[in-house]
Amino acid sequence: MINLLRKILFPFSILYGFITSIRNFLFDKGILKSHTFDLPIIAVGNLSVGGTGKTPQIEYLIRLLSSKYKVATLSRGYKRKSEGFVLADANSNAAVLGDEPFQFYQKFPNIQIAVDANRKNGIEQLLSQPSKPEVILLDDAYQHRKVKAGFYVLLTSYGDIYADDFMLPTGNLRESRSGSKRANIIIVTKCPENLSIEEQNKIRIRLKLNSNQELYFSYIDYDEFIYSESKSIKVDEIKNADKLLLAGIAKPEPFFAYLQSNNDEKLVFPDHHHFSENDLVNIKDKAQNKLIITTEKDYVRLKNSVLKEQLYYLPIKSSFLSDSDNFDKTILNYVGTSTRNR
Template sequence: MNLLRKILFPFAVLYGFITSIRNFLFDKGILKSTSFDLPVIAVGNLSVGGTGKTPQIEYLIRLLSNQYKVATLSRGYKRKSEGFILANSTSNAEILGDEPFQFYQKFPNIQVAVDANRTNGIVQLLLQKSKPEIILLDDAYQHRKVKAGFYILLTAFDDLYADDFILPTGNLRESRSGARRANIVIVTKCPKNLSDVKQEEIRLKLKLNCSQQLYFTFIEYDDAIYNIEDKIAVTEIKSESKVLLAGIAKPKPFFDFLKTENDECLIFPDHHHFSETDLNEIQNKAQGKKIITTEKDYVRLKEVRMISKLYYLPIKSTFVNHQQNFDATILNYVKS
C-alpha cells in the first residue's frame, strides 16, 4: 500500500459507509430491486478489475448454450455508444465494448447486448422476437437494481478480497461483507496444481457460510496462436523473437507464458482504444516480427486497422477440481 493510499484512508472509511448504507437499503427492500421470471446469473467481483470475469462468462456460455437460448448483458465499458444495443453484423468493439464484442464473435448462437441500465437491458432482451431463456449479467455484482437469481463472485488467488480494503486505500468496490450475497465464490488464476491444504487455508480465510460453495480455477492457455487466416502452434513461435502486446488489467501471466529474452513487451491501459500513433509505434517496434496479443486486445486492434502479423492467444477458465459439482449446481438452478 503506497503512501497516498494510506493518506486517503478517511475517504475509504466514508466510501465504505456509503456503500454499506446502500446495500442495507437494498437488503431491506427500501431501494427497489427488480426480479425477472427467467434464470439470471450475475458474475462479478468485489475488487476493481483483473479477476477473470470474461473467461468465466465464456465457461457459462459453453455450459449452457447447447441446451438453452442464452443472452449476455454487459455495461459495455468504454464503448462509444449509449443505451441498449443488441449486437448484430454491423457491430464492432467501439459500439459494444471489447468484451461483449468478443462474446459476439466467438459465440454466434447467443444474443449479446449492452446497457448500463441492466433492468432496461433485460426488459429489452425479453421484448425481442427470439427471447432468451437465460441471461448472464457480466460485471453486475454491485448492480443491485436487478435482483439476479444466482450470484457468482470471483476473487483472484494472488489478490483475495479477504486481504484487501475499500477504495481508495484498497481496491474493493464495497466491503468484504458483500461476499455474503454470493451463491458461489470462485478463486481464479490459481496455480494449476493448487494443493488441498492451500485450498482449505483459503476457505478458512474467506469465511464463507455453510450455504456457499467455493471453487478454484486456473487460466489455461491455448496451444496455438490465431488470426483471421492462420493458426500456429505456440511451440513453433516460443523461441522466435516477437512483440508481445497487452492492454489488460494484469498482463504479467500472459507475458510470462510466451516471453523469451529476445521478446519486447508493450503494455497499454486496460480497455485501451488504440490510436493511429499507437499503431505506428507497434509496427515500428515489430519491424516485421510477429505481434501476439490477448484475445480482448485483438478484437480492438483488428477493428481500427489490420496490423500485419498480428495474432492472439486464447485463454479459458479451467477448474482445479470439482468441475462436475459446479456444472451440476448451475444446471440445477436453471432447471429449477
C-alpha cells in the same frame, strides 16, 4: 509512493465503505427497490476493481448452457462509443459494443449479446425481442442491485483475495467484504495449477464462507496455438522466436510469462485502452517484421488496423482445479429448476 498515498487516503476508504454499506442495507431491507424477472438470471462479478477473470468465466457459462437453453449476455459495454441498449448484429464492432461483449459475439454467434448500462432496461429489451432468451448472464453486475439476479457468482483472484483487501481508495474493494455473503458460489481465479489442498483449505478459512456457499478454484488455461484472421501457429513453434507482445488488460503478467523469451519486446497499455493512430504507428515501428501477439480482448479492437498482417492473439479459458462437475451441476440445477417453475 503509491502505497504511501493509499495510506494517507485511508479516512476516505472508511467514508466510502460507510456509504456503500448504507446503500446495501437499504437494498437488503427493501427500502431501495430491486427488480426481479421471471427467468433465470446469473450475475458474475467481483468485489474489487478489475482483473479477476470475468470474461473467461462468462464464456465458461455460455459453453455450459447454450446447447440446452437460449442464452443472452448483458454487459455495460465499458468504453463503448454507443449509448443505451444495443443488441449485437452483423454491423457491430468493438466500438459499438465494447471489447469484451464484441469478443462474446465473435465467439458465440448463436446467442444474443447485448449491452446497456441500465441492466433493468437491458433485460426488458431482451425480453421484448421476437426470440426471448431463456437464461441471461449479467457480466460485471455484482454491485448492480437495482436488478436482483437469481444466482450470484463472485470471483476473487488468487494472491489478491478480497479477505485481505481494503475499500477504495486505500485498497481495491468496491464494497465491503461482507458483500461476499450475497454470493451463491465463490471462485478463486487465476490459481497455480498445482495449488495444494492444504493451501486451498487455508484460503477457505480466510474467506469465512456461509454454510450455503460453494467454493471453487480455477486457473487460466492457455491455448496451444496463436491465431490470426486466416491461420494458426503452435505456441511451441514461436516461443523462442523474436516477437512483440502487446497487452491492454488489467493484469498482463501471466500472458507475458506464457509466451515470452529473452529477446521479446513487451508493450503494456491500460485496461480497455483505445488504440490511437499514433499508438498503431509506434507499435508497427517497434515490431518491424516480427510477429505481434496480443490478448484476445485486445485483438478484437486491433484486427482491422494497420497491424493485421502480423497480428495474432492467444485465446484463454477458465478451467477448474477440481470439482468442475459439481459446479456444472449446481448451475444447471438452478437454471433447470427456475425454468420449470416459470
